[in-house]
Amino acid sequence: MKNRLLIVCLFTVFAAGSAYANTAQHEISQALMQAKQGSKAMSLQQVDTHLHRVVNCLVGQHGVGFDAGAGNPCMGKSAINNFHGGRFDRDSLQQALEDAEYGLMTKHAKIARNAADLAVHSLAQAKAGD
Numbered sequence: 001m002k003n004r005l006l007i008v009c010l011f012t013v014f015a016a017g018s019a020y021a022n023t024a025q026h027e028i029s030q031a032l033m034q035a036k037q038g039s040k041a042m043s044l045q046q047v048d049t050h051l052h053r054v055v056n057c058l059v060g061q062h063g064v065g066f067d068a069g070a071g072n073p074c075m076g077k078s079a080i081n082n083f084h085g086g087r088f089d090r091d092s093l094q095q096a097l098e099d100a101e102y103g104l105m106t107k108h109a110k111i112a113r114n115a116a117d118l119a120v121h122s123l124a125q126a127k128a129g130d
Contacts, residue, residue: 023077023082024079024082024083024084024085025127026074026077027057027058027074027077027078027079027082028057028079028083028093028123028126028127029127030053030057030073030074031053031054031057031058031074031079031096031119031123032120032123032124032127033073034050034051034053034054034057034073035050035051035054035096035100035116035117035119035120035123036116036120037050038050038051038054038103038112038113038116038119039113039114039116039117039120040113041109041113041116042109043109044107044108044109044112047103047109047112047113047116048070048103048104048112049070049071050116051100051103051104051112051115051116051119052067052069052070052071052100052104053070053071053072053073054096054097054100054116054119054123055067055097055100055101055104056068056070056071056072056073056074057072057073057074057077057078057079058078058079058080058093058096058097058100059078059080059097060074060077060078060079060080060081062078063078063080063081065097065101079093080093080094080097083126085126085129086129088125088129089125089126089128089129090126092122092123092125092126092129093122093123093126095118095122096118096119096122096123096126099115099116099118099119099122100115100116100119102115102118103115103116103119
């Protein structure tokens with residue numbers, strides 16, 4: 001009986017860990033897709049929309065900088081909070097957030113696209129480590 005209970009507990013912990021990993025992986029993938037679209041957008045408004053979505057995926061609906069008006073492909077989840085990978089990869093997510101925020105501060109489409117490119121690079125590094 002004790003062995004059976006131990007197996008059930010271990011399975012539950014493993015399943016919960018897998019759910020967090022899958023959630024973070026989905027959020028990182030969505031943020032990466034938005035950053036790529038932002039890096040190719042023509043107008044500043046389009047770049048900003050995609051960068052806001054990157055921020056939304058990274059911070060979640062209760063995070064600082066979340067903008068519901070831009071849309072949220074991650075449905076309110078936070079890639080940074082759900083991520084359980086290594087420190088380097090967590091730092092890559094934080095760098096992607098800073099890149100996106102920088103792009104949102106500028107009034108020049110080319111600079112915003114460059115910031116989106118930097119976010120693509122940071123998110124790709126985090127995704128590779130997840």
